[in-house]
Amino acid sequence: MRLQSQLNAAFTALLLVILTVAGIVIYSLILNMLIEDERAELKQKGELLVQVLNEQYQSKRGNQGVRHFLQQQDLQLFLYDRSRNRVLFSTMPDRYVQGFSSKQYFADNQETLWDAGNSKFVTSRILFQPKTTGLELILLTPLDDLQAIQQDFFRRLVIVFLIGTIAAVMLSYLLTKKLVTPLTKLKKQLKKIERRKFDQIEPIKATGEIKEVEQSVYDMAAELERYMASQQAFFQNASHELKTPLMTIQGYAEGIRDKVFDEADQEKGLEMMVTEVERLKKIINEMIFLAKLDSDRSTYHPESIRVSELLDQVLDRALPIINENGVTLHHEVDKNVYVIADAEKFLQALLNLTFNAIRHAYSQVNVTVSDTAIVVEDDGEGISEDMLPHIFHRFVKGKTGETGLGLAIARAIIEQSGGKIMVRDSDLGGAKFIIVLPE
Structure with missing residues (x-):
């Protein structure tokens, strides 16, 4: 499967999981919210009815006027006498009165969700004032009505989720395409590298x-x-x-x-x-x-070396060629300079640089060791401009060079030691090789 398809599939799957979990949570919360809202609304209606009854029918609570007034409200309700545990009036069929009575719902003030048979009701109870009368108005709303509202709301929510999912997937496709397109172009450039067509490599737009x-x-x-x-x-x-x-x-x-x-x-x-x-x-x-x-890195064994000790060995081994060429070698050494390197190989690098300087010098070679660098320079004719970029390549040598491998070996050893070697023109007139030591 292509990367773009994998990204789109992963994003779509993640989005569907999130929306499914959110839908389940919202679906369950909606019914609870509707029940609470309906109970509050029933309480508000009941308090209003009780207030009206208290004001207009205070002396005639049991007469026909009260019944007629309650009948006109088009509500499902009971007028209940707590002191006698008796339903005085009901707008609902007698089977509900019998079912609720058998389950002791009227006597239980804590139960707010009543059921009778396959029907469930949300209830709210409001006492008449003064409480000593024992009269209570009980209002009910079928739970089926709230569930119908819940399902209608959820259907609309599903439609919104579907539209949002389609929009999000389309946006994901555009974004992943923008992300993957540079990778596809980069792949083509890698194919050119694989076929060694370096002159055909082109830049791509990416961020x-x-x-x-x-x-x-x-x-x-x-x-x-x-x-x-x-x-x-x-x-x-x-x-x-x-x-x-x-x-x-x-x-x-x-x-x-x-x-x-x-x-x-x-x-x-x-x-x-x-x-x-x-x-x-x-x-x-x-x-x-x-x-x-x-x-083969296994042949390299780094250790802490005092550079001055290595330089003493270089001077001892260089003495015959110094005398043979009639060259004076000056050295200035900081004895507290250490380097982490393979002692034998680092000595070989210093020997190669020093012998190279002696062979090309007219009369003088200077070696300086500081805490940051080792400098080997001579007063010879220096390095030509066309040879300078290739001086550390293999088999590149000057007029008095031997194999053309000495400087290449020196660079390989110094770079394996974590250092860096550079070549510059010397103030003496010849070449200056600078070994930048690692910290």
Whole structure:
């Protein structure tokens, strides 16, 4: 079942349940209200009749005039003498008088709903003044009359409910259509993403949470497109990087096999083959390491690390390359800075950034550690504008780069540690890499 149909069905079912419960409650309350209103009206009529009888027939309560007056009122009533427990006058058939008497209704002042056979009556009793006379006027209204009013009112209420239900269902249909239409359009855009037609994705009109979902879908599509492009570039670059040493190894191997080299060239070829194998091994190891960083979180073991201790290890390992390149490395470290990270991997990230800066520096590299960031900068030629957006992608490297994977590995490690890495132009003239530490 489609979402719109499900929403309409759920709303209609809820509405019917509410109206049914409301109808049952109202139906029962209507009769009680009618009984109370009728009893109040009977009391008002009875008090008026008693007042008239007290004023005009005070000395002649038992004579024909009183009977004639009561007969003219077109009411169902009894004139009852409480002191003698006797009905003096009645406008109702004798069978009701006998039925009510047999059930002691006349003597019972508390019972207000009388029944005789299949008929029920609402009653109201009014005493004559003074009370010592013992006379009482009892007025009755058949309950069937009130039930007829109840049923007529309820029929009209059902008609109102039906009209309201139809209007509410139509309004629900319009509202759910307005709600579901953007989702339907969004589904079509997702189909385009599924078919990788990123250039055909179109914005849709939506509000609220659906607008947020739409934005998330477009962000996901952009990220997926970027990821697929990066993967394609990765495979192209990887094939190129792997192909070059393999071709070199193949060339020398075939030359040695076919004995086209003399003894000196054979030695040179073997050395070159060993060098290319080492380079190939390094590329493959870094590719495997980067793949593990991206896919296997179980290899990451975070702990609290003092950054100054990591930097001491970086300086110790960088000393040979510093001396080889004739570069001066300055460092300024806040010894109270800690970071939650995998010590071995975070050290690898710092080594990659530091070695990269030393290789590209003319004469100077600065490393600064504060409570919010780690900065590694050099005075080299810097990063070109066209390479800047791709500097952390795989196999992107400068003139003196090695595998093109070092910065990609550094970014993966830093992001897994909850940090962020950025690159800027340095005041020294070269590149400045900034590691923003997590709080």
